[in-house]
Amino acid sequence: MKKLGIFIIVISGFLFLLYGLGYTxxxxxxxxxxxxxxxxxxxxxxxxxxxxxxxxxxxxxxxxxxxxxxxxxxxxxxxxxxxxxxxxxxxxxxxxxxxxISVSVYQEYKVNELGKVPIMMYHGIVDMKSSDTEYRGGNVDKDGYNRTVEAFRNDLEFYYQKGYRMIKLEDYVNGIIDVELGKSPIILTFDDGNENNFKVLGEENGELIIDPNCAVGVLEEFKKKYPDYGVTATFFVNSGLFGQEEYNDKILKWLVDNGYDIGNHTMTHVDFTKIDINKTKEEVGGLYQILDGIIPNEYVNIIALPFGSPYKSNHDNYSTILNGEFNGKVYQTQAALRVGWEAEVSCFDIEFTPTFLKRIRAYDNGGEEFDIEMNFKILDNNKYISDGDVNTVVALEGDKNKISSNDREVILY
Ligand SMILES: [Zn+2]
Structure with a gap:
């Protein structure tokens, strides 16, 4: 009887211990x-x-x-x-x-890391239906600089379905293209800091409420819809930032905290052919200093040239756009974007010139004049296709002499 009592106590103790450890x-x-x-x-x-x-x-x-x-x-x-x-x-x-990975896989996926990379240029994303604009295909203005939110959603779906995955502009400039085997990189840029790029509706518990129909609202929607899309973009701002004084600082911080980048579009959206060197320093250096004050070390040293001006990299102001000093502070610009018409070369191509990059105007012109449709038709035959390994550069044997010197392992097939 005594033995049984002890036995019960031991068992109960054991069960209690198990229960305490949360195992039962x-x-x-x-x-x-x-x-x-x-x-x-x-x-x-x-x-x-x-x-x-x-x-x-x-x-x-x-x-x-x-x-x-x-x-x-x-x-x-x-x-x-x-x-x-x-x-x-x-x-x-x-x-x-x-x-x-074997050569037959490269052949199967047509891997080509010397292929072209589209850098898309957007401006405003306007909350309206495409059928409500005067122009075709979701263009809000004659030249399609501003697009409807409906057209923007269609664009993002189109790029994804065609096998494009987003990468950061800064990564491309630094020779980092990290996309899956068989997929192609695409880069999104937005100029002018339009309010409709990041529209704040208010705040809740210290969090910004973002309009689901502004550019970032739509990008966040695609981030959820396609987790493998790699959603990101670079926003090029002027001194007014996103035009929402009470929220501007929070917007910049939110963007860098959520995988987006901020770049320089000059203080006043200046035309570099119409100003002197001192004014150039103020326009470029001044904007960097604004960013320094809000997101120090977290913005990208990349400039989108307003109007694409000065159109040529040997212009008198060009070296000052890239390097200079303003208000006692030195600035350095790593890359510059012009207003282009077609996709850029691979960052591993011998012709890669980060300080003078072309962009594709994201607009619809019925498949003509280098609109989205025309560019992606061309890209079907010459786009960058990844081997899925960020550390190697895989290209065709015949393109051997087109590869720039870099620290990656080069594989030819
Ligand atoms: Zn602009």
Missing amino acids: DGKSINEKEKEILLNNLVGMRIEEVENYCKKIDIKLEIEYEYSTTVDENIVISQDIASGEIVSSGDVVKVVVSKGN
Whole structure:
């Protein structure tokens, strides 16, 4: 009798301990017996992992990817860490190596990292239906500098469906193109800091309420819709920033905190052919100083040339646009965008000139005059297509002499 009493106390104590550790969750002890600590699967062969998972009755989800460092059919990573508790019916996801990517894969996907990269130029995104404008295809003005929000949504859907994935302009300038195998990079830019690029409706618990029909509202919608789109854009502002005095600082901070970039579009949207060198310093350096005051070290040292002016990089003011000093502070511009008409060369192309980059005007002109349709038709035959590995430059054997010197591993096929 005494022995039984002690036994009951010990068992109760054990149950209490289990309960305290949160292991029982109200389930019976029998069920608990199926809980085990997950092994380290990394480095195991996938067949071994399959057998192991069968034995402990957990489901396995396998994703394959190419790897230059892990042998074929070996597990690269697991989503539940080793040592974590799993129980019957749980799902563990593993990434398994497909081994080194082979030439046949490059051929299959037509990989070409010397292909062209579209840098899209947008201005205003106007909250209206395309059928309500006087012009075609969602152009709000004659030249299509401003687009309806409906047209903008269509543009984003079109780029995604054609296999484009967004990258940061700054990354492209720095030779970083990180998109999936078989996909192509696209870069979005917005000039002039139009209020409809980032329209604040108010604040709630210290958070900005963003108009879902402004440019950023739509971009955020696509971020949710297509998590693999890599949604980002660079906004080029003047001294008025986004034209919402009470929110301007918060808008800039929100943008850099949420994966967007801010660049320089001069203080007053000046035409560089109409001013002297001193005024050039004020226009460029002044705007950098405004950004320094709000988002120090978090903006990009890239300028979008207002009106695309001075149109040629040997203009007297050009070197001052790139480098100068204003109010005792030195500035340096890493890249400059003009108003162009077609896609740019790859950042690995010998002709790549970051201080004089072309952009595509994002507008509709019935497939003519270098509108979106015409440009993407051309791109179908010459676009950049990624091998999925940010560290290599893969190109056709015949283009060997077109590759600029860079610190990447070059693979020709
Ligand atoms: Zn402008």
